[in-house]
Amino acid sequence: MEKVDKEHIEKMRILQIIRKNALNMNWKCMVDGCPEKTINSHLLQRHGVLDNIIEDGHMYELRVRDIFKWSKDVPPVVFKKVGLNDAISYPLFCNHHDTELFLDIEKNDPDVDAYRSQLLFSYRSVCAEMRKKEIEIDVNQRQLRSRILNLDSFYLKECIRGLEIGIKDLKFYEEQLLNEISTPKNLFTFEVAHFPFIPIYASASFSFETDKDKIESQNSVWDSAFIHILPRKSDLCIIIGYHKEYVNDRLKTFVGKWLHADKNTLGLLLTDLFSQRIEGFGMSEKLYQSMDEENIERFYEFQRKSIENYNMAFEPGFNLFEGEYWEKLWT
Numbered sequence: 001m002e003k004v005d006k007e008h009i010e011k012m013r014i015l016q017i018i019r020k021n022a023l024n025m026n027w028k029c030m031v032d033g034c035p036e037k038t039i040n041s042h043l044l045q046r047h048g049v050l051d052n053i054i055e056d057g058h059m060y061e062l063r064v065r066d067i068f069k070w071s072k073d074v075p076p077v078v079f080k081k082v083g084l085n086d087a088i089s090y091p092l093f094c095n096h097h098d099t100e101l102f103l104d105i106e107k108n109d110p111d112v113d114a115y116r117s118q119l120l121f122s123y124r125s126v127c128a129e130m131r132k133k134e135i136e137i138d139v140n141q142r143q144l145r146s147r148i149l150n151l152d153s154f155y156l157k158e159c160i161r162g163l164e165i166g167i168k169d170l171k172f173y174e175e176q177l178l179n180e181i182s183t184p185k186n187l188f189t190f191e192v193a194h195f196p197f198i199p200i201y202a203s204a205s206f207s208f209e210t211d212k213d214k215i216e217s218q219n220s221v222w223d224s225a226f227i228h229i230l231p232r233k234s235d236l237c238i239i240i241g242y243h244k245e246y247v248n249d250r251l252k253t254f255v256g257k258w259l260h261a262d263k264n265t266l267g268l269l270l271t272d273l274f275s276q277r278i279e280g281f282g283m284s285e286k287l288y289q290s291m292d293e294e295n296i297e298r299f300y301e302f303q304r305k306s307i308e309n310y311n312m313a314f315e316p317g318f319n320l321f322e323g324e325y326w327e328k329l330w331t
Helices: 002-023 095-100 115-145 153-182 212-216 249-259 263-276 285-290 293-308 324-329
Strands: 040-042 058-064 077-083 089-091 188-195 200-207 224-231 236-243 281-283
Touching (some): 002 115, 058 285, 077 293, 115 153, 115 188, 115 200, 115 236, 153 200, 188 249, 200 263, 249 263, 263 293, 263 324, 285 324
Antiparallel strands (some): 058 077, 058 281, 188 236, 200 224
């Protein structure tokens, strides 16, 4: 038993090192042709949007659990306290492009109704999704090369193949967004909804495909959406959109729900969004501390089920944030 435990611990240590090395690698700037190395690019403005919810220099985000604490009875992710410098950020752009490209949305109060701003938020979120997949490919390739780990090569290769297919779709949207930023042709639709101030944030792109033939095909571009949740000084602004030529009826219905949400339905929508559609989100410490432990466990369980069952109609049916604090935010 002791030998088995030592072998397990050693494998966990190697997996931890592999992931750390992949994250800390000198990734290139995502602007085509730029040879410069990346900085830590934030999807939302640090000293602006995030300043509106930060408490004692921290907020909470969903992060991968310490690998040594993984088990079949414990979810692989957990809500963790993060500092401002690490909040909703990835190695995306060099310092020059991170500053130059996003001037319009790095203002203290960006124009959320401006088409260009909506495109810039979406372009940056697409780049983040691509980079995350590139990092996961690197992790899987390192695991494949490890003789000590001796992991299932078929499974790892299938994971890599799936990630590469996802990147191909994201590259399509990246190109479409860049062209639209340069020469607008009104190819995208964005809707903007406003709610009372809620200390929560997000910026992400996500697939919302319902066509079985396209899902089974490796050559079709999946319908996708873009969402940006901005806690401003006076309200919570939500920008949500899609490409006009790559949208299905269920996605249009999904977007419409956000425009007509109240305190009950918004909680359901946010729970649905965070549990199965996006990873790039966070909240204030006070909001996190107000959440019921039972609801957090329900959140983890639903997330596990949604991973096993790709179905755009699958909904959690509960509000992760319900409680006294949530109610006060609406008064």
